[in-house]
Amino acid sequence: MVKNRTLKVFAAAVLCVGLTSALVAKEKVYKLKMATTWGPTLSPLIDSAFNVAEYAKQMSNGRLDIRVDASNKHKSPFGILDMVKGGQYDLGNSASYYWKGKDINTLPFTSMPFGMTTSEQYSWFYYGGGLELMQKVYKKHNVLSFPAGNTGMQMGGWFKKEINSLDDLKGLKMRIPGFAGEIMSKVGASVTNIAPGELYTALERGNLDALEWVGPSMDIKMGFHKIAPYYYTGWHEPASEMQFLVNIKKFEKLPEDLRHILLKSMKLAAYDMYTKNYHMSLMAWDKMKNEYPNIKIKTFPKEVMSALKKANSDLLEEKTKGNPLLKEVLDSQKAYMTKAREWTKMSDYLYLKDNL
């Protein structure tokens, strides 16, 4: 009798421990760390990182806990790819074209000169094979890569003098980094690199004649519109997509539901950054033009545009030589854009033409 009862108690205890431990395992908290290129208040870029952390926490009931380290914390804004690859961080938030020096194939996933608009590019990423090509390029770095938000059209920059011909670009001291800088160099500009904190003074004192930053949403805080009245329309980054990086091994250790939560949080945060930046841009431009009514929106003359397009083509031809993967990505973008632009023209473009 006693033996039998003891057995029953024992069995009940085993069942109880088994059940609760199985259930408690599901409540385990997974802690991930994300490093971003951006400073802690660089909105809207940094918002994507904070939003992913917030969405993941809310949807997982705290089981997916993402700590975001801005650049002031890790001190390595351009080391994100290396840190995620090496496992010091599980996640990263940056822009693909920052790795072009390390791996030129990463260049096209941010935005290409004379390339796709944001709607065209998201269609390419999610339905036109772009996302698959991005994984193909990042595979050798052992990371997964996803869209992290789009700035929309980046403006061509602030100029102190009007550009009426290609000659006006010759020797022009301009800050314009990256691939766009290479193009500007090729058409004769004197491209220089100056730290962001010194740009305003350099422009004011004439050490710079022109500079490119982002667009109204982020330019307004820099104050360039107070000292350079010509604001040129965009050509070099028509839809700059930021990027999340995910260490593959860390990703594979997550339970399936948390993987879905992470992936969907990133995808939503990306779209949302585009929308927020659109709002910030239109509000910032409204404020700028009201406070500085002498600002003029200008488009480069045809001669300049043609020269920039030619320099772009020439540079891309050089870079794709002997690089079939880069060629595959650029060809995919070009073929998709050719079809997409027809639709963009007959839809939004022709509508806007009659409703400006």
Add this chain to the structure above:
Amino acid sequence: MVKNRTLKVFAAAVLCVGLTSALVAKEKVYKLKMATTWGPTLSPLIDSAFNVAEYAKQMSNGRLDIRVDASNKHKSPFGILDMVKGGQYDLGNSASYYWKGKDINTLPFTSMPFGMTTSEQYSWFYYGGGLELMQKVYKKHNVLSFPAGNTGMQMGGWFKKEINSLDDLKGLKMRIPGFAGEIMSKVGASVTNIAPGELYTALERGNLDALEWVGPSMDIKMGFHKIAPYYYTGWHEPASEMQFLVNIKKFEKLPEDLRHILLKSMKLAAYDMYTKNYHMSLMAWDKMKNEYPNIKIKTFPKEVMSALKKANSDLLEEKTKGNPLLKEVLDSQKAYMTKAREWTKMSDYLYLKDNL
């Protein structure tokens, strides 16, 4: 001794039951039903509903289980608001302007003639006060309302003959439903309503001279391009946003994490539908124009556009008379669009102008 042991066993049993039941409660499956206006294969519209169900299931590990009933199931495509309001369904997926007969204030949340583009409108919804106004309007129906995906620019329709003047619209037999139909009537067209399944034959036999459907993504299956060669650009629905409806009481019964999962799934599904439709549109248009190279993209002449704009303004003035809430929504859209359009012009529009 025996008493003491019995007490201990009892206490352990209580603890065990308490722990497991608390943990099991977190594993409870919440079943929700969603009714959509669309048929089961009407992509991309129906995709938003299916995507929400899939995302929710994946992210909640099966705890949030949403069953989607397409219109062939519930047989009430235009009864969605009533069914969600009445609690027969927990969730709905439809378009806000379908309820304009019941409540005219729901009209502006889909798209307004000569209104915002998709990017402008999402900015308004999420950052310009639009979402708050939508809840204000839907509060009296005891439902929450959220964006559920955008068709982008809807085309002006397929016409058998070219429209060169306002006179060409007089007596023109056109299928164009809703508010746009009222406008077309006002400028002299003979607006008729014909069931979707009979449209092709009516157009072919001349019972219709023109008709409006959506855009290439959805028009292609209807085959209108085979018999009406003039494809007019859009004016009446520049960015039609679909809509999710949520029964408030059912929503409040969900645990907090599942509420977040539901809300984020809807928001992501909405953005994604826009992207998918963009892709489908550009692919469909590419196919159409290659197979039927005689299709001509046309824009209504200035005289017609002006008359449509005037009819639109006159009708809105009538409808807002004595309706301060409708006026509040329309004024909010107008004020936002005025600022947003400046940014749209200097960003995407001027870029496209040089890169078509």
